Amino acid sequence: MSERVLMKGNEALAAAAINAGCHHFFGYPITPQTEVAAYMSKMMPKVGGVYLQAESEVAAINMVLGAAAAGKRAMTSSSSPGISLKSEGVSYIAGSDLPCVIINVQRGGPGLGGIQPSQADYWQATKALGHGDYQLLVFAPSTVQEMVDMVTLAFDKADEYRMPAMILADGMLGQMMEPVTLPEPVKELPKKEWAACGHENKRPHNIVNSLYIEPDELERLVDERYERYAHIQETEQRAECIMTEDADIVVVAFGATARIAMSAVRAARQEGIKAGVIRPITLWPFPNDILKETAKTAKAFLTVEMSKGQMVDDVKLAVECAKPVHFFGRTGGVIPQPNEVLEQIRKIAGGIK
Amino acid sequence: MADLNMVFAGFGGQGILFLGKVCAYAGLMDGKEVSWLPSYGPEMRGGTCNCSVCLSDEPIASPLVVNPNVLIAMNGPSFDKFIDTVVPGGTVIVDSSLVKSKTDRDDINVFYIPATEQADKNGLKGLANIILLGKLFKETGLVSEDALELGVKKSVPAKKQHLVESNMNAIKLGGSL
Known part of the structure; x- marks a missing residue:
């Protein structure tokens, strides 16, 4: 290595x-x-x-x-x-x-x-x-x-x-x-038999x-x-699940935003809020199976994105609207801050109790 | 070791990003998880410039440092912008040749070092950033001494390795101030 x-x-x-x-x-x-x-x-x-x-x-x-x-x-x-x-x-x-x-x-x-x-x-x-x-x-x-x-x-x-x-x-x-x-x-x-790279009269030509x-x-x-x-x-669905086994609130976030969500979730755990993160690694195919499975135990989802909530519908479809799906995001180049995400987690936790 | 969440800030051209890189590489040489996140865009053209550097024993979650426990400020605007974001107990190193204001916060450890002046006096022109790093190293022991030297060697381009010595001298000088 x-x-x-x-x-x-x-x-x-x-x-x-x-x-x-x-x-x-x-x-x-x-x-x-x-x-x-x-x-x-x-x-x-x-x-x-x-x-x-x-x-x-x-x-x-x-x-x-x-x-x-x-x-x-x-x-x-x-x-x-x-x-x-x-x-x-x-x-x-x-x-x-x-x-x-x-x-x-x-x-x-x-x-x-x-x-x-x-x-x-x-x-x-x-x-x-x-x-x-x-x-x-x-x-x-x-x-x-x-x-x-x-x-x-x-x-x-x-x-x-x-x-x-x-x-x-x-x-x-x-x-x-x-x-x-x-x-x-x-x-x-890998060999590519279909490639158009010269057949040298040895095979039919590829189009x-x-x-x-x-x-x-x-x-x-x-x-x-x-x-x-x-x-x-x-x-081919791929996702990473962090602390989701016992999580009441599951934050769904991908890419760099997932790391910000992770900071917020660590802080929430310290406050005694059972939070976790699902980080989609493939966005297509969307990791529907893992989200659907998690919806059996989680009480609420929070998607966090650097957009106006483009992934929210996919999360709702994946959990078949069995649990509420909240959203927090910043856009235009503003990076959401961990304490902003934590605030959202607290709010949802307050609603659950 | 407690996590180090550091912000280095100043003007573009003062070697803020290089300072961050030396810290990140030194952390890596010490077996830490590290991240280095620069500000990028129009602010780099002569305006303010900053970078976030994290050192931890755990994988780094958010690489963007909002509330640092270490701040190095190399100009007035950066000092004003970040001084109130430092967490209580945090360490702040200020280039007092360039930053004229002082903070009245008494819950943080602030060191005012005339780094630019000292750099010019000691034939280390352009190494005020590394002098400040030397002070930070002395005050926090953020990495081992060997790792720091390796961090310098790794950060200086292969063709400019002759500059390693002056960088190490700047670190020593910073530690003595």
């Missing part, structure tokens, strides 16, 4: 992607994710890879489509407004059944918004990044080490299911430094396409994709 080093989230993410066999990166600078591209531009030439700063986000995502179609592990990264620009390309990638990894180091929106941390792209990532019937795998790291671990996981799962995967981070995770252990570079990548004029054919393809999605929803 290699040494633990201090790295910024953005740089660690880039380093991990290269070690995961991603030798094709296409990007366009935007705060607060620019260090991903900066690191890539420095390190890619050293591994014989391609770093290309495209002329726009739209160009970058379509370059990812091209590299992915040729069977390469390809990645792009951006922050909220840039991700909106990439959404058309992501839909094409999903419609072409191509694997790739997209990084969103979220900042405040809508519009150009701000440059401070946010989670207000939850809906975009989990419901509708682009047009058409499709889903992305969405991973939500909450530490710099997890940023590293999830890049490898995202590439592996994207390849396994032939679909785009997103790491939904935020400005706080991107900018902060924590100790990380980087994985060893992968030696062998990568997302245009299907015949409705029946298009419906059949979308249906096939949805069978895959159903399988993923059954097998």
Whole structure:
């Protein structure tokens, strides 16, 4: 195992992607994710890879489509407004059944918004990044080490299911430094029989396409994709449960916000309030099963987000409205503070007694 | 060891983020869990700049420090902004060459050190931040001495290792003030 080093989230993410066999990166600078591209531009030439700063986000995502179609592990990264620009390309990638990894180091929106941390792209990532019937795998790291671990996981799962995967981070995770252990570079990548990378007259040529004029054919393809999605929803839900066994109040929070929630929950426990945290690690598929299970013992849920409450409906659906679901959030780049969350926990605890 | 939740604040260019990095790396070398969170954005262009650094034996929950038990303030605006956020019993190190005001709080330990002046006098120009770190190290013993030196070595870029010595001198000087 290699040494633990201090790295910024953005740089660690880039380093991990290269070690995961991603030798094709296409990007366009935007705060607060620019260090991903900066690191890539420095390190890619050293591994014989391609770093290309495209002329726009739209160009970058379509370059990812091209590299992915040729069977390469390809990645792009951006922050909220840039991700909106990439959404058309992501839909094409999903419609072409191509694997790739997209990084969103979220900042405040809508519009150009701000440059401070946010989670207000939850809906975009989990419901509708682009047009058409499709889903992305969405991973939500909450530490710099997890940023590293999830890049490898995202590439592996994207390849396994032939679909785009997103790491939904935020400005706080991107900018902060924590100790990380980087994985060893992968030696062998999965074979991609479908890739359009030159058939040398030895096999029928492969076609990568997302245009299907015949409705029946298009419906059949979308249906096939949805069978895959159903399988993923059954097998790929991930969440971390902290002190939930005996918890009356369960805080649901992902990413950096989960850590703030954790501080609040530790303080609540010291006051004798039985609180816990469920931290969704996959946002799609949403960890419905664990929430439903927890709803049997918990008395109330509190979702905490850096948005106006985009995850609340998913929590309500997961617990089938069996228990009340409260919400606390800050938005626009304001980071919720542990004492604000604690205040909410106290209020709910007061209501329960 | 009790958790250290630290805020370092001053002007952009004073080495606030570097100071934080040395502390974080020193903590890591001591086997602690650590986090380093900078302020980022327009405030870095000549305006105020700060970073939160946490050292703990447990995984760090919130890396954003709202109520620090250690504050280093290197300019007036930062001193005014953060002095009342320090928890009772906390340690505050102030560069009194640059911060002219004083606090009337008597529930915290405040040390006024003319770090910028001392740096200039002792041929350590630009190392006022590390002089303050030296004082912090002496007052709190936040990490072991070996870890602190390793933290400096790790934080100074490979091509600038010749600067390690002057950094260590600044730490010694800070401890003597």
